[in-house]
Amino acid sequence: VPASWSQPVFTGEVTGMGVTRLLAAIRQVDPDTPILVGAMAYSAVEWLPYLQPTDDPRTIYVAHQYAPHRYTHQWWRDLEFTYPGAFDTDWDGQDDQFDQVWLDDLLSTLDDFSAGHGVPVAVNEFGVVRWVPGAAEFMDDQMALFEERGINHALWAWDPAWEPWAEENDAFNFLHGPDPNNHTEGQSDLMQVIITSWERNTLRPSNFVAQQAV
Numbered sequence: 001v002p003a004s005w006s007q008p009v010f011t012g013e014v015t016g017m018g019v020t021r022l023l024a025a026i027r028q029v030d031p032d033t034p035i036l037v038g039a040m041a042y043s044a045v046e047w048l049p050y051l052q053p054t055d056d057p058r059t060i061y062v063a064h065q066y067a068p069h070r071y072t073h074q075w076w077r078d079l080e081f082t083y084p085g086a087f088d089t090d091w092d093g094q095d096d097q098f099d100q101v102w103l104d105d106l107l108s109t110l111d112d113f114s115a116g117h118g119v120p121v122a123v124n125e126f127g128v129v130r131w132v133p134g135a136a137e138f139m140d141d142q143m144a145l146f147e148e149r150g151i152n153h154a155l156w157a158w159d160p161a162w163e164p165w166a167e168e169n170d171a172f173n174f175l176h177g178p179d180p181n182n183h184t185e186g187q188s189d190l191m192q193v194i195i196t197s198w199e200r201n202t203l204r205p206s207n208f209v210a211q212q213a214v
Contacts, residue, residue: 019037019054027056032058035059035060036060037051038061038064043064043125044064045064045106045109046067046109048121049109053119060119061117061119061120062121062122062123063123064126065106065123066125067106071087071089072128072138073129074131076131076180079132079133082133083099084097086098089102100144100145103141107145110151122154123153123154124152124153126156127156127157130170131178135178136189136190136192139193140197147200156172157172167183168183170183174190174194
């Protein structure tokens with residue numbers, strides 16, 4: 001199906017019972033490959049409770065974690081919010097304390113969904129633009145919470161192979177540091193936090209087959 005923002009029929013077909021029909025069709029030809037299913041609003045965490053799981057045992061329910069968007073996606077010319085800090089994270093007109101407790105409360109949505117339905121969950125996208133104030137501490141706290149929960153997670157690292165595009169659109173490329181005018185690799189607190197978290201991994205693509213054979 002061609003990608004488009006204006007496909008009301010297709011969009012309706014892949015929601016609710018449409019997801020169940022699509023999964024059933026896939027399983028007719030492929031019973032084994034895991035399937036990732038996310039909820040509305042680009043798989044936002046807060047929409048996960050509205051997703052109805054199927055009875056397929058090899059489906060993983062996923063979320064994209066960029067909340068609060070007004071912090072993680074700040075443009076470098078207008079840096080208003082920091083981590084930790086206090087601002088209106090949910091547009092209700094009241095300031096919220098934005099810290100690890102806030103993140104823990106948000107991620108409890110994943111805990112409740114997994115426990116309530118007996119299904120696996122994962123965060124298959126998360127990240128922050130590289131220049132926001134407190135980015136390293138934000139990512140450190142968030143990845144620590146993922147690890148505490150044993151939730152598989154995948155960092156959104158925007159690093160396309162075409163160099164002209166990569167240099168011009170590198171807000172999420174943590175390798176380029178906090179300076180928005182820098183477009184080459186260099187050391188940063190954010191990079192170190194991410195690398196330190198990755199170093200916790202003991203099961204890697206390079207040794208997965210060997211460990212499975214033991």
